[in-house]
Amino acid sequence: MSTKKSSWKDSIQTFGRSLLLPIALLAPIGMVMGICSAMGQSYMIEKFPFLGNEILKLVLSSLQTITSIVFNNIPLLFAMGVAQGMAKNEKGIAVFSSAVGYLTLNVVMSVYLKATGTMADVAVAAQVGQGTVLGIQTLKIEALGGLISGLVAAKVADRFYRLELPLAFAFFGGKKSIPIITFVCMIPIGLVIPVIWNVLTSFLISISFIFTAPYVGNAVYYTLNRALIPFGLHHVLASLVRFTEAGGTYMINGTEYVGILNATNEILFNLGPTSEYWKQLMPTLTSYLGGAQMLTTLFRVPAIGLAMYHT
Secondary structure: OHHHHHHHHHHHHHHHHHOHHHHHHHHHHHHHHHHHHHHOOHHHHHHOHHHHOHHHHHHHHHHHHHHHHHHHOHHHHHHHHHHHHHOOOOHHHHHHHHHHHHHHHHHHHHHHHHHOOOOOOHHHHHHHOEEEEOOEEEEOOOHHHHHHHHHHHHHHHHHHOOOOOOHHHHHHOHHHHHHHHHHHHHHHHHHHHHHHHHHHHHHHHHHHHHHHOOOHHHHHHHHHHHHHHHHOOHHHHHHHHHHOHHHOEEEEOOEEEEOHHHHHHHHHHHHOOOOHHHHHHHHHHHOOOOHHHHHHHHHHHHHHHHHHHHO
């Protein structure tokens, strides 16, 4: 029994660590994106006229566009990161298969929506949780789609990387079978998710009030965040609040943004301080992104210095 518990705990910790790869990418890219966006705002140009130079504005806007591709494809990055972190064998093939699985998942959900007559008009797609993902109008399940694809690809890689097939099909055996099997596995998953998605979304929305409640919400969030660190699950909680309905849904200029980080990026990078949403939402949103980290770092860094001094 203890062995099973230990194995389960190790798997959860590995999953938590696998989220670090895409998160590590988001930090510096987000910083560049934020700086470029801030320097292009009208209030910054008024204070620093040289920012109004046409060539400089072109460079800043171009960098902002280039860096935005990372944030526009967060689920795909999570799929590849989770596959790389969770797979014990053939990690490279697992990453490739996770991309195949993610594409398959989105197109299968799109087919389901069309077949059931629930495909929304593009103008109102965001209001019913749909949107365009990699050119496919489908159900926007955000980071969860990437997590599912990565986990399936990793599991398939570990289970079938030595698969032996009859001689006539031997070419498709072994490592080559991994993306094929992942593709097949994602079809039933893509058909089931839309059925249960409404229930899951309702649940996440029902608990979002806990995390988004004034004063109490971020206290609950950071308490859980600290408590989950020994188990390696704090990244899972952070991803849940930042990228899913658990962090709330925010209607900004007619477009729905799911999760704390997506709403923050829109207000911070595109709308700026002159927007009504800056005063309305930013104090709440930003309290989940850096407050406790600043506080713990404030005391952690001197403690590390003191420990270095004594040793």
